[in-house]
Amino acid sequence: MKNGKKIFITIFICILCVPQMIWVLLFFASRNLYDSLYTGPNENRYAQALVFEDINDVGNVLSSYIDDHAPFRGVLISLCQKIETGSEKAYMTAVSFLSGSGNEGQTTVDISALESLGGISSSGAESPALQTEPQVFSEDEYELAESILPTCEEDGYERYICLETGDSYDKILPATGHSGMLVCISQSSYNTWGYEEYECSTCGKLYRLNIVPKLVNTDYLAPRTTGVATIVGRYNWLFYTGNDSLSYYKGTNLLNDEELASYALKLQKLKDLCDEHGIELCLMIIPNKEQVYSEYMPSYEVQTEYKRGEALTDYLRENTDAKVIYPLRELKAGDFYHQTYYKYDTHWNMWGSFIGTRLLNREIGSDRETGLDSIDLLNIPVTEMVSDKTDLILLGGLDLSAYHADIDYVVDYKPDIQFEAVSVSPTGRYISTANNNTHLVLIGDSFQTMMIPYMVKDYAYTTFIQRGRESECSEDILNADILVIEAVERYDSVAFFSMDGLIDMLEEDNG
Numbered sequence: 082m083k084n085g086k087k088i089f090i091t092i093f094i095c096i097l098c099v100p101q102m103i104w105v106l107l108f109f110a111s112r113n114l115y116d117s118l119y120t121g122p123n124e125n126r127y128a129q130a131l132v133f134e135d136i137n138d139v140g141n142v143l144s145s146y147i148d149d150h151a152p153f154r155g156v157l158i159s160l161c162q163k164i165e166t167g168s169e170k171a172y173m174t175a176v177s178f179l180s181g182s183g184n185e186g187q188t189t190v191d192i193s194a195l196e197s198l199g200g201i202s203s204s205g206a207e208s209p210a211l212q213t214e215p216q217v218f219s220e221d222e223y224e225l226a227e228s229i230l231p232t233c234e235e236d237g238y239e240r241y242i243c244l245e246t247g248d249s250y251d252k253i254l255p256a257t258g259h260s261g262m263l264v265c266i267s268q269s270s271y272n273t274w275g276y277e278e279y280e281c282s283t284c285g286k287l288y289r290l291n292i293v294p295k296l297v298n299t300d301y302l303a304p305r306t307t308g309v310a311t312i313v314g315r316y317n318w319l320f321y322t323g324n325d326s327l328s329y330y331k332g333t334n335l336l337n338d339e340e341l342a343s344y345a346l347k348l349q350k351l352k353d354l355c356d357e358h359g360i361e362l363c364l365m366i367i368p369n370k371e372q373v374y375s376e377y378m379p380s381y382e383v384q385t386e387y388k389r390g391e392a393l394t395d396y397l398r399e400n401t402d403a404k405v406i407y408p409l410r411e412l413k414a415g416d417f418y419h420q421t422y423y424k425y426d427t428h429w430n431m432w433g434s435f436i437g438t439r440l441l442n443r444e445i446g447s448d449r450e451t452g453l454d455s456i457d458l459l460n461i462p463v464t465e466m467v468s469d470k471t472d473l474i475l476l477g478g479l480d481l482s483a484y485h486a487d488i489d490y491v492v493d494y495k496p497d498i499q500f501e502a503v504s505v506s507p508t509g510r511y512i513s514t515a516n517n518n519t520h521l522v523l524i525g526d527s528f529q530t531m532m533i534p535y536m537v538k539d540y541a542y543t544t545f546i547q548r549g550r551e552s553e554c555s556e557d558i559l560n561a562d563i564l565v566i567e568a569v570e571r572y573d574s575v576a577f578f579s580m581d582g583l584i585d586m587l588e589e590d591n592g
Contacts, residue, residue: 194410223250233259233284259288269293271316271376274417286460292417297376304379311477317484318377319473320370321427324571330371330378332385336393344393344577345400351580352403354587361563363404363445364397366390367429367437367528369570370422373412390570408440418458419490426470432463432490434531441532442539445521445563462493491534498538508554509545511537522557524548524579525567532567548575551582558583559590 223241226249231237237254259281269275275293280286298315305313312320312327320326328334336344348364355362368390371378394407412433415421421433429437439456468487475481500513511533520542523529529545537543544557548568551558558564566583568576 194414228254230254231256233257233281233286257283259284259286261288269296271296271298286457288459295376295416302379304381307479308477311473311479312379313477314377314379316377317424318374319425319477320378321473321476326369326371326427326571327381329369329389329570330375331381331383332388335385335389341393341396342400345397347577347580347584348397348403348405349401351584351587352401354584354591355564357591358559358587360561361404361445363406363441363563363565364576365406365408365437365441365525365565365567366394366573366576367567367569368407368409368412370427370429372409372570373416373422373433390573393573404444406441406444408437411436411440415458419463420488423468423470423489424487425474425484426468426472426487428470428528429531430468430470430489431492431531431534434528435492435494435535438532438535438539441565442536445565464491464493465489466491494535495538500537507547507550508557509533509543510557511543511545513537513541513543515539515541517541519562520544520557520560521563521565522546522554522561523565523567524551524558524583525565526569526572528569529567548572548579551579551586555586558586 222243222245224244225239226242227240229237231254234256236256239252239254240249241252242249259279260283261279261281263277264280264287265278267273267276267278272295274295275291276289277291278287278289281288302315306322307313310321310323312322314320325334352362372388372390390407391409394405397403397405412421412429415433415436419432420430421436422429436458466489468489470487470489471481471484474484498514500511500515503510503512515538517540519540521536521540522544523532523536524546526548533543533545540563544554544561546554546557566576566580
């Protein structure tokens, strides 16, 4: 019995001391190896520093510091991540095998939603009806004075003038529509749309016909959360559980009539104050990723398809004079061209932000000349880049190397417009050579970051303010031509709470 205790104590001491001894020896013997083992995986946070703010914080700081600087911490975390990822893959493989793939549907997407961004058409121009020609004079009394030939997408015309009276009329020459050769066929799958892509032999533009929406796997997939706040979805898609996101997805947190009325009252008050200051106000609520890519979510019970974000924005449009945007339909339809949200992050990507920015610009640019041209989303230059957005992998404690790199889609938008940053932190201020003299101020969260490369090219002056720092930027806000309040759906209540400070600021300026 005594020998057994001695052996146990010896083993226990070795477990405590030997790793630390090896750790110290590595520090002096091979600094490169030590540094690589010390760094370990990216945990999406900084290690605890040995800093004490007050005497009551000593215990917590020491405990966290020891944990964050434990010998071989990085190696152990990497091992745990590999085990976690392996178990997830085994689980998903087993579920896929057991459920099969017999239950399929198709995504319900309104492609015409893209028309709100500039008359987008996926199949070429349609031929309009001819205008009725006048019957007062015979054709001999009219002479062809001017003509413009039609193109694939735009009508032409012939203008005739009466030789006796000088009266004239136009004969519309309908757009010819695109005509070309087949260059690509995409089969509809769980990750891709089906379509035939053609290149027009006349103008060289691409267009698509015979569009088939993506397939949806409707087999039951048990909800599964891993790590801090990561939902493991279908086909390696990951989602975020933080900020009550699941309640927004399930439709269990709808606002009641009293809450809706209070939100509308506050927004209308802010709108009236902005009007007094000559500021155009717009509220933009960006859908949570789970709403846009619901086809990849596990099988949660959804109580209603008319969820909080859509119900709130509809109510505000009906009960206030403010411009309100909720681009759910457009972001779902925008996936027809490129993915609009990151697979391993909760944010929209550069393509999704471009879609959202276009819709925002259409709304707030309706009352002034901003040079916002219609854009053909299929033919605009887009560069595919490997994305480094992997927060949900890290939050889930998963092995980064086990996931294929995600792709971002960066639009080559208005390359002739030059811009420069006047300040970046804590407030981003930009000036550009855009052909207007408008000052736009956007107050929002992290989703605004991806909008900056596009918006700075549409407005001569732009200011981007992180919500909560409005008081530091009162001069920008009071001198704005356009004020946009942006919030991702799960932060809608925070956005309305922050309106109080803006109302006080504008009222105080009124004196």
